[in-house]
Amino acid sequence: MNNNETANSISFLSEPKGLKSWLFTLDHKRIGILYLGGIMFSFILGGVFAMLIRLELLRPGPDLVSADTYNQLFTLHGAVMIFLFIIPGVPAALGNFVLPLMLGAKDVAFPRLNLASWYIYVVGAAFALYSLHSGAVDTGWTFYTPYSVQTQTSVVSMTLAAFILGFSSIFTGLNFIVTIHKLRAPGQTWFKLPLFVWALYATAIIQVLATPVLGITLLLLILERLFGIGIFDPAMGGDPVLYQHFFWFYSHPAVYIMILPGMGIISELISVFSHKKIFGYKAIAFSSFGIALVSFLVWGHHMFVSGQSEIAAMIFSFLTFLVGIPSGIKVFNWLSTMYKGSISLETPMLYALSFLVLFTIGGLTGIFLGALSVDVHLHDTYFVVAHFHYVMMGGTVMAFLGGLHYWWPKMFGKLYSSLWSKISVALIFIGFNVTFFSQFILGTKGMPRRYYNYLDQFQPLHAFSTVGSWILGLGFLIMFVYLIHSLFRGRRSGPNPWGALTFEWTTPSPPPTYNFKETPRLTHGPYDFDKIAVEETK
Amino acid sequence: MDTTGTLFMPPGQSTLSGEVDSLFYFIFYMSVFFFVLIVAGTIIFVYRYRRRGKAGLTSGVSHNTTLEVTWTVIPLILVLIIFVWGFKTYMRMNVVPKDAIEIKVTGQKWFWSFDYPEGATTVNELVVPVDKPIKLLMSSKDVIHSFFVPAFRMKMDVLPNRYTITWFEAIGAGNYDLLCAEYCGKGHSEMLGKVKVVSDREYAEWLEKGPGTGEGLNPVDFGAQLYKSKACFTCHSVDGTPNIGPSFKGVYGHKASLEKGGETAVDENYLRESILDPQAKIVAGYQPVMPTYQGVLKDKQIDALIAYIKSLKE
Ligand SMILES: [Cu+2]
Numbered sequence: 141m142n143n144n145e146t147a148n149s150i151s152f153l154s155e156p157k158g159l160k161s162w163l164f165t166l167d168h169k170r171i172g173i174l175y176l177g178g179i180m181f182s183f184i185l186g187g188v189f190a191m192l193i194r195l196e197l198l199r200p201g202p203d204l205v206s207a208d209t210y211n212q213l214f215t216l217h218g219a220v221m222i223f224l225f226i227i228p229g230v231p232a233a234l235g236n237f238v239l240p241l242m243l244g245a246k247d248v249a250f251p252r253l254n255l256a257s258w259y260i261y262v263v264g265a266a267f268a269l270y271s272l273h274s275g276a277v278d279t280g281w282t283f284y285t286p287y288s289v290q291t292q293t294s295v296v297s298m299t300l301a302a303f304i305l306g307f308s309s310i311f312t313g314l315n316f317i318v319t320i321h322k323l324r325a326p327g328q329t330w331f332k333l334p335l336f337v338w339a340l341y342a343t344a345i346i347q348v349l350a351t352p353v354l355g356i357t358l359l360l361l362i363l364e365r366l367f368g369i370g371i372f373d374p375a376m377g378g379d380p381v382l383y384q385h386f387f388w389f390y391s392h393p394a395v396y397i398m399i400l401p402g403m404g405i406i407s408e409l410i411s412v413f414s415h416k417k418i419f420g421y422k423a424i425a426f427s428s429f430g431i432a433l434v435s436f437l438v439w440g441h442h443m444f445v446s447g448q449s450e451i452a453a454m455i456f457s458f459l460t461f462l463v464g465i466p467s468g469i470k471v472f473n474w475l476s477t478m479y480k481g482s483i484s485l486e487t488p489m490l491y492a493l494s495f496l497v498l499f500t501i502g503g504l505t506g507i508f509l510g511a512l513s514v515d516v517h518l519h520d521t522y523f524v525v526a527h528f529h530y531v532m533m534g535g536t537v538m539a540f541l542g543g544l545h546y547w548w549p550k551m552f553g554k555l556y557s558s559l560w561s562k563i564s565v566a567l568i569f570i571g572f573n574v575t576f577f578s579q580f581i582l583g584t585k586g587m588p589r590r591y592y593n594y595l596d597q598f599q600p601l602h603a604f605s606t607v608g609s610w611i612l613g614l615g616f617l618i619m620f621v622y623l624i625h626s627l628f629r630g631r632r633s634g635p636n637p638w639g640a641l642t643f644e645w646t647t648p649s650p651p652p653t654y655n656f657k658e659t660p661r662l663t664h665g666p667y668d669f670d671k672i673a674v675e676e677t678k
Numbered sequence: 679m680d681t682t683g684t685l686f687m688p689p690g691q692s693t694l695s696g697e698v699d700s701l702f703y704f705i706f707y708m709s710v711f712f713f714v715l716i717v718a719g720t721i722i723f724v725y726r727y728r729r730r731g732k733a734g735l736t737s738g739v740s741h742n743t744t745l746e747v748t749w750t751v752i753p754l755i756l757v758l759i760i761f762v763w764g765f766k767t768y769m770r771m772n773v774v775p776k777d778a779i780e781i782k783v784t785g786q787k788w789f790w791s792f793d794y795p796e797g798a799t800t801v802n803e804l805v806v807p808v809d810k811p812i813k814l815l816m817s818s819k820d821v822i823h824s825f826f827v828p829a830f831r832m833k834m835d836v837l838p839n840r841y842t843i844t845w846f847e848a849i850g851a852g853n854y855d856l857l858c859a860e861y862c863g864k865g866h867s868e869m870l871g872k873v874k875v876v877s878d879r880e881y882a883e884w885l886e887k888g889p890g891t892g893e894g895l896n897p898v899d900f901g902a903q904l905y906k907s908k909a910c911f912t913c914h915s916v917d918g919t920p921n922i923g924p925s926f927k928g929v930y931g932h933k934a935s936l937e938k939g940g941e942t943a944v945d946e947n948y949l950r951e952s953i954l955d956p957q958a959k960i961v962a963g964y965q966p967v968m969p970t971y972q973g974v975l976k977d978k979q980i981d982a983l984i985a986y987i988k989s990l991k992e
Pocket of ligand 1: 822823824858859860861862866869
C-alpha cells in the first residue's frame with residue numbers, strides 16, 4: 141500500500157481555494173470539517189449555558205438570573221447539546237471525514253445529499269438561534285405537553301429547528317448505510333470492517349427508522365399550538381401522556397444514536413493504543429445491533445411514574461435490563477483487549493480510558509433507574525441528571541474528544557501539544573467527576589431536577605458541583621487553545637502517527653482530495669497487530 | 679427499619695422505604711464490585727503492559743468462550759434478580775390497602791391542595807395520622823406535576839386529564855418535605871409543601887377543630903395565616919416587590935390599570951372578584967395565571983384575606 145504515501149500530493153485542505161470552494165464542496169472530508177465547525181460552535185454555546193446554570197445554583201435563591209431565564213437556560217442547554225452537538229457530533233463530523241477513508245473509498249455514496257444534509261443542519265441551527273432571540277423556550281428539551289402547548293415562549297421555532305435537524309440526521313444515516321454496503325474496498329468483507337464502521341452502521345439504522353417519529357411528534361405539537369387540533373392538550377380532549385410515548389419512542393433510541401458511534405471510536409482507540417487485536421470482534425459488532433433493535437422497545441422506562449399500567453411498566457423494566465447487557469459485554473471486551481498488549485498512553489488513549497471509567501459508572505447507575513421501585517424514588521431527580529451526563533458526556537463526549545484527538549493529525553496534518561493535551565484531559569476528567577458525582581447524592585437525597593431554587597440542605601453539594609464545572613471549563617479552554625495553536629504552529633504529522641492498521645492511515649496527512657491514488661486492496665484485518673509490523677510515522 | 683438516613687438516602691419514613699433502600703444498596707454494592715473490578719483491571723493492564731520502546735507484534739488472542747459466557751450470564755442473572763425485586767415492591771406501591779383513608783390531592787401552578795373526607799381543605803400541608811395507610815387520589819388543574827416525598831420514597835405524576843392514585847403509610851411522626859418533581863414552569867421549584875405526620879389523637883383533634891377556621895384570631899391575623907397557607911405568597915409579595923402577581927402592599931384604595939386598558943378602583947368588591955374570578959380583570963403587565971379560589975376558600979376566609987390586604991398600607 142506504500143504507493144499511496146507519496147508526500148507531495150496536494151491536500152484536500154489547500155486545493156481548491158476560496159470560500160466558495162468550501163461552501164459548494166462535495167468532498168466528504170470538507171463537509172466533515174464544516175460539520176465540525178458547527179458542532180464545536182454548538183458545544184461552546186451549550187457549554188456557556190451550562191456554566192451559567194451551575195453558577196446560578198451555587199447558592200439557593202435568586203442570584204444571577206431570574207426564574208424565567210433559568211428555565212430557558214436549562215432548556216437551551218439541553219436542546220443545543222442534544223440536537224446540535226451530540227446527535228450529529230460523531231457521525232456527521234468525524235464519521236463523514238473518516239468513513240470513506242476507512243473503506244478505501246473516494247467519497248460517500250451520495251456526495252450531494254451529504255452537502256444537503258449540512259445545509260439542512262445550518263437551517264435547523266438558524267431556527268434554534270432565532271428561537272433564542274425571540275423569547276427562548278422554557279419547556280425543557282423534552283417539550284412535554286400540556287406545558288409546551290400553554291407556555292408563552294417560542295416553542296414553535298425550537299421544535300421546528302429539531303424537526304429540520306432530524307432530516308439532516310436521516311440523510312446522513314441513509315448515506316452511510318448505502319456507502320457501507322456499496323463502497324467497501326476489494327477484499328474488505330463485513331467482518332474485516334473496522335468496528336467504528338459497524339457502529340456507524342447500527343447508528344444509521346436507528347437514525348433512519350426512529351427520527352421520522354420525532355418529526356411527526358414535533359409536527360403534531362406545532363399543529364397543536366398553532367391550530368389547536370386537540371391531540372395532546374387535555375383542555376381539548378387530548379392526552380398529554382400520549383405525547384410522552386411518542387417523544388420517547390424516538391428519544392430513547394436516540395440515546396443510542398448518541399452512544400453507539402462513541403463506542404465504535406473506543407474500540408478503535410483501545411485496540412490501536414494497546415497495539416493489540418481487539419477482543420471479541422463479533423461480540424462487539426453484534427452487540428451494537430442487539431442494542432439498536434432492543435432500544436426501540438424500552439421507551440416506557442422514562443414513564444414509570446406517569447400512571448402507565450403496571451404490566452407496561454414491568455415489560456419496559458425487563459427489556460431495559462436486557463438492553464444493558466450488550467453494553468456490559470463491550471466493556472469487558474475492551475478491558476480484555478488491553479491484556480497482553482503494548483499500551484501507550486497517548487492523549488486519545490487517555491480519553492478512551494476516561495470513557496471506560498465514566499461510562500461504567502453511567503451504565504451501572506442505569507441499573508438503579510431500571511429497577512422499578514428504586515426508579516420511583518430517583519425519577520426526575522439529580523440522580524437521573526448525573527446518570528445521563530455520565531453516559532452522554534462521560535461516554536459520548538469523551539469518545540468524541542478521543543476520536544477528535546486521534547484523527548486530528550489526519551484531518552489537518554498537524555500534531556498538537558502532547559503535554560497540554562494531557563493536562564487538559566486530566567482537568568476534564570477531574571472536573572467532570574466533581575461536577576457530576578455530587579449530583580448522584582443530591583438525587584438520592586431528594587433534589588428534583590429543573591429547580592431554580594432549592595432547599596438549604598442541598599447547598600454544600602450544589603456548591604461542590606459548581607466548583608467542578610469551573611475545573612471542567614478550564615480543561616476545555618486549554619483544549620481549544622492548544623488545538624487552534626496546533627493548526628498554525630503544530631509539528632507536521634506523518635501519515636500514520638499512531639501506528640494503526642486501517643486504511644485512513646495509509647494515505648498522507650492530510651489526505652488528497654481523491655483520498656487514495658488507486659483503490660486500495662485489503663490485505664489484512666483492521667486489528668491484526670499480531671501479524672503485521674507497523675511503524676509509527678509521526 | 680432505617681430511620682437515620684445513610685450516605686445516599688435520607689431517613690426512610692414509610693412502610694415501603696426500607697424495601698426500596700435494601701434494593702438500592704444491593705445494586706449499589708454490586709455496582710461497586712463491578713466498578714472496582716473494571717478499574718482495577720484497567721490500572722493493572724495499563725501498568726503491566728505499558729509500552730517500552732517500540733511496539734512489536736502482540737498476542738493474537740481474541741476469544742475465550744468460557745470467559746465470554748461468564749461475563750454474559752452472571753450479569754444477566756444479577757439483573758433478573760434486580761428486575762423481580764424491583765417489580766415486587768413496585769406492585770406493593772401501586773396496590774392500595776382496602777382500609778386506606780382517601781385524600782384528594784390537587785396540583786396546580788404552583789401549589790398543592792388537599793381535600794379530606796371530613797370536608798376540610800388545606801394548601802401545601804398534608805396532615806395525616808401515623809401508621810395508617812393513606813390513599814391519594816390526584817389530579818391537576820393545569821399542566822403535569824409530580825407528587826414527590828423523598829422520605830417516603832414515593833413519587834407519582836399528577837395529570838390534568840385523569841386521576842392517578844398512589845398511597846403510603848408513614849411510620850414516624852414529623853414533618854417531611856413534599857416537592858413537585860415534574861417541571862411545571864416558573865414556580866416549579868417553589869411548589870413545595872410539607873407532609874405533617876401526627877398521632878391518631880392529634881389528627882382527630884385537628885379535624886375536629888376544622889383546619890383554617892381562624893378560631894380565636896382577629897381577621898387580619900387570620901388573613902396573614904391564609905396568605906401563607908393558601909399559597910398566595912408564591913405569587914404575591916407583601917413588601918412591594920412585584921412577583922408573578924402584583925404585590926399586596928398598598929394596593930387597597932389605589933387604582934389598578936388593566937391589561938385591556940382603563941383602570942379600576944381597588945375596593946373590597948374588586949378584591950373579592952380578583953380572588954374568585956381572577957380572569958375577569960387582568961392587571962396590566964401580568965399574565966392571566968392566577969388560579970380561581972372558587973370552592974377553595976370559604977366566605978369567612980375571603981373576608982379575612984381582604985382585611986389582611988387592606989392592612990398592608992404603603
Ligand atoms: Cu409542578
